[in-house]
Amino acid sequence: CNRKGKTPRRLPPKKASNSQKDPVGVYCRVRPLGAEDEECCIEVISNTTIQLHAPDGLKANRNGEFKETQYSFKKVFGIKTTQGELFEDVAKPLVEDIIHCKNGLLFTYGVTGSGKTHTMTGSPGQGGLLPRSLDMIFNSIGPYQAKRYVFKPDDKNGMEVQNQVDALLDRQKRDSQTTVPKTPTTRRIDPEFADMISPEEACKADGVDEDSSYSVFVSYIEIYNNYIYDLLEETPIDPIKPKPPQSKILREDQNHNMYVAGCTEVEVKSTEEAFEVFWRGQKKRRIANTQLNRESSRSHSVFIIKLAQAPLDADGDNVLQDKNQVNVSQLCLVDLAGSERTSRTRAEGSRLREAGNINQSLMTLRTCIEVLRENQMCGTNKMVPYRDSKVTHLFKNYFDGEGKVRMVVCVNPKADDYEETLLVMRFAEMTQEVEVARPVDRPICGFAAGRRQRNQAFKEELTRRLEERGGPLDGESPTVLNQLLQSFPPLPPCEISGPNDDVTLPRLIEALEKRHKIRQMMIEEYNKTANMLKSVLQEQDSNLLSKENFIQEQRGKLGEKDKMLQNQKNEIDRLEKKSKMLEYKIDILQKTTNIYEEDKRSLQHELESREQRLQREMSEKRRMEARMQGIVTDSKLKWEKECERRVNAKQLEMQNKLWVKDEKLKQLKAIVTEGKTENRQPQRPSREKDKVPAKRSASPSPVPTGPPVRPLHRRSHSAGGERWVDHKPNTNVDLDTVLQPNLPNAIKVNAPSEKALSKCDKYVLTHQEVASDGEIQTKLIKGEVFKTRGGGQAVQFTDIETLKQENPVAASRKRRSSETGPDGEPKEGDWTDVETRCSVAVEMRAGSNLGPGYQHHGYPKRRKP
Ligand code: ADP
Ligand code: MG
Numbered sequence: 001c002n003r004k005g006k007t008p009r010r011l012p013p014k015k016a017s018n019s020q021k022d023p024v025g026v027y028c029r030v031r032p033l034g035a036e037d038e039e040c041c042i043e044v045i046s047n048t049t050i051q052l053h054a055p056d057g058l059k060a061n062r063n064g065e066f067k068e069t070q071y072s073f074k075k076v077f078g079i080k081t082t083q084g085e086l087f088e089d090v091a092k093p094l095v096e097d098i099i100h101c102k103n104g105l106l107f108t109y110g111v112t113g114s115g116k117t118h119t120m121t122g123s124p125g126q127g128g129l130l131p132r133s134l135d136m137i138f139n140s141i142g143p144y145q146a147k148r149y150v151f152k153p154d155d156k157n158g159m160e161v162q163n164q165v166d167a168l169l170d171r172q173k174r175d176s177q178t179t180v181p182k183t184p185t186t187r188r189i190d191p192e193f194a195d196m197i198s199p200e201e202a203c204k205a206d207g208v209d210e211d212s213s214y215s216v217f218v219s220y221i222e223i224y225n226n227y228i229y230d231l232l233e234e235t236p237i238d239p240i241k242p243k244p245p246q247s248k249i250l251r252e253d254q255n256h257n258m259y260v261a262g263c264t265e266v267e268v269k270s271t272e273e274a275f276e277v278f279w280r281g282q283k284k285r286r287i288a289n290t291q292l293n294r295e296s297s298r299s300h301s302v303f304i305i306k307l308a309q310a311p312l313d314a315d316g317d318n319v320l321q322d323k324n325q326v327n328v329s330q331l332c333l334v335d336l337a338g339s340e341r342t343s344r345t346r347a348e349g350s351r352l353r354e355a356g357n358i359n360q361s362l363m364t365l366r367t368c369i370e371v372l373r374e375n376q377m378c379g380t381n382k383m384v385p386y387r388d389s390k391v392t393h394l395f396k397n398y399f400d401g402e403g404k405v406r407m408v409v410c411v412n413p414k415a416d417d418y419e420e421t422l423l424v425m426r427f428a429e430m431t432q433e434v435e436v437a438r439p440v441d442r443p444i445c446g447f448a449a450g451r452r453q454r455n456q457a458f459k460e461e462l463t464r465r466l467e468e469r470g471g472p473l474d475g476e477s478p479t480v481l482n483q484l485l486q487s488f489p490p491l492p493p494c495e496i497s498g499p500n501d502d503v504t505l506p507r508l509i510e511a512l513e514k515r516h517k518i519r520q521m522m523i524e525e526y527n528k529t530a531n532m533l534k535s536v537l538q539e540q541d542s543n544l545l546s547k548e549n550f551i552q553e554q555r556g557k558l559g560e561k562d563k564m565l566q567n568q569k570n571e572i573d574r575l576e577k578k579s580k581m582l583e584y585k586i587d588i589l590q591k592t593t594n595i596y597e598e599d600k601r602s603l604q605h606e607l608e609s610r611e612q613r614l615q616r617e618m619s620e621k622r623r624m625e626a627r628m629q630g631i632v633t634d635s636k637l638k639w640e641k642e643c644e645r646r647v648n649a650k651q652l653e654m655q656n657k658l659w660v661k662d663e664k665l666k667q668l669k670a671i672v673t674e675g676k677t678e679n680r681q682p683q684r685p686s687r688e689k690d691k692v693p694a695k696r697s698a699s700p701s702p703v704p705t706g707p708p709v710r711p712l713h714r715r716s717h718s719a720g721g722e723r724w725v726d727h728k729p730n731t732n733v734d735l736d737t738v739l740q741p742n743l744p745n746a747i748k749v750n751a752p753s754e755k756a757l758s759k760c761d762k763y764v765l766t767h768q769e770v771a772s773d774g775e776i777q778t779k780l781i782k783g784e785v786f787k788t789r790g791g792g793q794a795v796q797f798t799d800i801e802t803l804k805q806e807n808p809v810a811a812s813r814k815r816r817s818s819e820t821g822p823d824g825e826p827k828e829g830d831w832t833d834v835e836t837r838c839s840v841a842v843e844m845r846a847g848s849n850l851g852p853g854y855q856h857h858g859y860p861k862r863r864k865p
Contacts, residue, residue, distance in 0.1 A: 021435035025406040031115035032079040042413035044078045055415035071425045087132040095136045099205045102439035103403035104331045110410035111420045112297040112338030120335040127196030135271040140205040146213035151308040153265045157253035159308045159326045211451045213319040217265040217306040220281035224299040231281030232264040257397045297338045306330045316451025364389035372434045402437040723760040757793035778803040
């Protein structure tokens with residue numbers, strides 16, 4: 001407790017620090033139709049929902065526009081709902097709140113004639129929410145009300161506590177003004193508002209703090225054309241020249257609550273008194289409306305019930321003299337102007353502007369609600385245009401700060417109102433979505449509870465004790481002072497009979513002395529009691545102080561914990577948001593991953609198939625390569641062989657040609673040399689001769705006579721004579737001829753081999769060919785074998801024997817043709833023919849690997865690496 005002396009701690013500012021919010025409570029009341037045969041367009045379908053039916057005329061005109069026709073509210077009150085039932089649900093919680101230091105705002109909204117005033121004010125026998133609220137307040141705080149003027153409103157929407165003396169003086173001043181009737185004693189109630197509430201309907205709030213003192217203040221204002229008028233202001237009414245009422249302005253107090261500056265606040269002590277004040281304002285309103293030609297349905301009326309409460313002091317006797325301990329809560333009861341549009345008001349001329357302004361206020365209210373809703377729902381921070389109208393400006397703190405807000409939407413089910421009612425419903429539905437901070441609980445004051453009761457008990461005890469000293473006189477009220485006075489011995493008659501009266505005075509003196517003695521005694525006793533009480537109180541006070549300190553400490557801790565909790569909550573919120581975001585991100589990433597994985601899988605699949613294909617192609621390629629390699633090697637080998645063969649053939653051919661030429665040359669040479677010698681004989685005639693024995697027989701020695709051409713080179717003859725290589729190719733045909741060359745000791749070969757050649761010195765080739773006459777002709781080509789310088793063997797052909805078989809029929813012809821030469825010599829053709837044959841024979845060998853030409857010239861068999 002931040003306490004100075006015995007003053008309990010300051011109350012914290014009333015500004016909302018509560019994060020809890022409640023939606024604006026919207027209730028719907030359907031009034032009965034004026035006449036039973038009227039068309040009804042509203043149906044209550046449950047205790048929270050109504051259904052709107054478009055009237056027949058409208059339905060026909062605008063098809064399909066009125067589809068959404070159900071509206072839900074916190075509660076719907078049908079035509080049979082009584083004022084008491086409505087109060088029970090709608091206003092009672094607000095009254096409970098005001099008693100527990102929480103503000104409340106209750107307004108009725110609807111089209112003119114929909115029952116707003118009926119709901120708020122009511123009529124005799126059917127009191128509305130306003131008289132019932134007042135009644136409940138007084139029922140609840142009745143016994144705990146402070147004396148009048150103990151609470152005194154300052155001019156800044158605050159409340160001061162006056163000391164007893166000032167309050168008493170104010171009371172005396174009021175009493176002297178006869179205009180104000182003494183409320184508690186007078187029970188004459190204006191018949192206009194009699195029976196607003198019957199005693200059996202009275203209700204009471206629970207949990208009223210009886211250690212507090214209460215006072216109710218009411219004010220009543222009207223907002224017309226966006227001007228505020230004080231309906232309780234005491235102004236002399238001049239019936240001849242009525243003074244136009246002065247408008248008031250709005251101010252903001254230190255708690256940021258809006259208030260009407262300089263507005264009359266009347267302290268009332270009972271329901272009747274309060275309602276009387278209200279009625280006074282109502283009357284004034286009516287008069288002003290008639291005087292100024294205004295339409296009352298166009299104005300908003302605001303009745304404010306302010307409840308001031310302050311704790312009793314430690315003695316429980318008086319209200320604590322501390323302004324900061326005063327708590328003021330208020331309940332605003334607002335009867336709004338008709339919500340209908342200007343066109344419906346039949347406003348003309350000068351009234352049009354006013355009507356427009358009134359609508360403007362309601363329009364601002366609608367806009368404010370819309371913006372509030374948007375801000376709350378979307379988390380935006382749009383400015384709410386409270387200041388655009390007095391009504392909304394006045395209620396700013398209810399929506400911005402804290403306090404319960406409730407609205408009764410009044411509807412008339414008649415068809416004429418249908419379109420307006422639709423607008424009302426839409427506004428009402430929207431209003432339900434606005435949230436208002438929940439008011440926080442009033443902090444507990446620092447004093448011990450039960451002070452009022454203890455004080456009362458003390459007072460009773462004192463009275464009892466004083467009574468013991470002498471009962472009160474008849475007719476006198478048993479006040480403490482009277483009791484004290486009565487406890488003194490009565491004064492003797494103090495009328496002095498004459499100058500010599502010496503009895504009266506001494507008797508008076510004696511009596512006074514006696515009284516003085518008693519007084520002294522009483523003072524002593526009083527002091528003793530007072531001291532005792534003081535010490536008890538001090539003890540209690542110190543107890544209290546320590547308890548307060550403890551409480552304060554705990555409160556501090558609680559505050560810290562609260563703060564920590566709040567921080568943690570914020571952190572949790574933040575983390576939750578973050579986690580949500582991350583979850584969202586994860587989700588997206590998961591999806592992306594899935595897509596990628598899918599991609600990967602398909603790519604892998606493709607890769608695999610491509611690899612397989614590649615493998616296949618590779619193996620195919622390898623196979624092809626191997627095949628190609630094989631083909632290449634084969635063809636290379638073939639071509640190598642072929643090339644070799646061709647080269648060899650060519651070489652052989654060339655050699656043979658060379659050899660033939662050589663041979664010719666040699667023969668020519670021989671001829672030339674033969675002519676010089678005695679045994680000169682041309683080669684040709686020898687040939688000629690050769691032919692002849694072939695016809696006769698095979699010559700026993702095919703070797704021509706005469707010495708060898710080159711004896712030096714000749715192989716030495718063995719003892720057995722010459723050794724022959726008898727070369728008979730396999731192609732030869734056995735002709736079964738009689739004359740066969742007889743070659744003893746010959747080595748028979750079908751292809752000339754070097755080995756054979758090296759062993760012999762003579763060579764004979766048996767060559768068969770078809771002659772020009774078609775007969776097979778066998779030639780024996782003879783030669784001598786020589787060793788070449790390179791180590792090979794060479795054959796020098798020396799002789800050719802021709803063996804010819806002849807068909808006896810064709811023989812003559814053949815012979816004739818051969819003998820047709822001019823000088824008996826064989827024709828050049830023959831010579832050429834042999835030459836060619838020989839060449840061919842040799843060529844035939846050349847086709848084989850070891851052709852004779854090759855051998856003859858003794859080239860060693862050589863292969864390239
Ligand atoms: P508003 O204030 O909305 O213009 P009023 O409260 O003046 O409307 O109502 C117009 C008339 O309808 C009054 O005569 C009133 O008695 C009557 N009325 C309104 N609501 C009800 C109701 N719920 N039950 C009975 N009569 C009603
Ligand atoms: Mg009205």
